[in-house]
Amino acid sequence: MRKQEFLKKLDELKPQLQNVVIAQVDQGRGFPYAIGCNWNEKDQQWNIYRNGDRDEHMIIFRTSDEDEAFDYLMEMVEMQLEIHQKDLEVKKRRQQERMERESKLPLEEQKRLKEEREMESKASKIRQVFFCNGFTDEWIKGKRGTEYYVVRRDGKMYCHPRYIKEKRAFVIESVTNKQDAENEILKVDPDIYYMDEPEKEMLKRLDENVMANYM
Numbered sequence: 001m002r003k004q005e006f007l008k009k010l011d012e013l014k015p016q017l018q019n020v021v022i023a024q025v026d027q028g029r030g031f032p033y034a035i036g037c038n039w040n041e042k043d044q045q046w047n048i049y050r051n052g053d054r055d056e057h058m059i060i061f062r063t064s065d066e067d068e069a070f071d072y073l074m075e076m077v078e079m080q081l082e083i084h085q086k087d088l089e090v091k092k093r094r095q096q097e098r099m100e101r102e103s104k105l106p107l108e109e110q111k112r113l114k115e116e117r118e119m120e121s122k123a124s125k126i127r128q129v130f131f132c133n134g135f136t137d138e139w140i141k142g143k144r145g146t147e148y149y150v151v152r153r154d155g156k157m158y159c160h161p162r163y164i165k166e167k168r169a170f171v172i173e174s175v176t177n178k179q180d181a182e183n184e185i186l187k188v189d190p191d192i193y194y195m196d197e198p199e200k201e202m203l204k205r206l207d208e209n210v211m212a213n214y215m
Contacts, residue, residue: 006070013077021080023073029057032131035080037073048072053136055153119163122195126161126170129206133215135159142184149181157214160186161193168195172206174214189213 001009003025010023017023024036034051046069048061063069102110127137130150138151140158150159158181160173170193173186180186191209193202 001067001070001074003066003070006074009074010077013081016081017077020084021077023077029055032136035073035076037069046070048076050076118195122199123161123163123170125199125203126193126206129203129210130159130214133207133210140178140181142182144184152214159214167192169193170195172209172214 007025010017022031022034024030024034024038026038027036028038029051030036032051032053035049036051037046037048039045040047043062045062045064046066047059048063048069049057049059051057061069061072063072102113105113127148127150131137135150135152135157138149138158139146140149147160150161151157152159155178156176158175158178160181161170162173163170172189172191172193174189175181175186189209191205193206
């Protein structure tokens with residue numbers, strides 16, 4: 001498979017790849033968790049790589065043959081899609097089992113569990129906005145217990161999306177160093193992100209705030 005064939009196939013798979021596989025061509029390190037292929041002019045070889053978190057960049061295959069390089073990369077893409085599909089099937093089965101268990105609980109408990117899941121889902125999407133802007137993650141032990149922070153890669157910005165149950169909303173707490181995060185000397189952003197507001201607009205507003213105030 002030549003490079004242009006790969007790019008065409010990748011474009012056809014785009015609806016399936018969204019939020020599942022990040023495949024890059026002709027880039028250096030690129031995004032966290034991406035897979036990709038680039039040409040090394042010095043060695044006259046194609047490098048096929050996989051990225052982890054925290055600047056992990058692992059070259060897993062080298063070849064001077066363009067067809068071999070992009071066949072290999074396409075196999076990686078298809079394998080990740082297959083793994084994702086299996087994960088979805090497992091998730092669907094577990095969700096059905098959970099619903100059956102919860103249907104036997106008192107209505108008040110069912111309501112509480114439903115709200116808890118909605119909150120966790122929204123928190124995950126809020127953190128994803130930070131990840132898309134190059135942040136990573138870290139568990140930090142503070143006075144309130146161990147909490148999940150998103151951290152700018154230079155280590156000079158720690159952010160924690162905090163849920164306020166009474167308002168059904170999130171605020172962003174932030175601090176510029178880990179020690180203050182551990183001591184919970186946190187600045188609270190005045191912007192509020194409500195559970196019930198349109199999600200697309202809320203995440204766009206958050207992204208603009210991250211770009212303006214946390215980068």
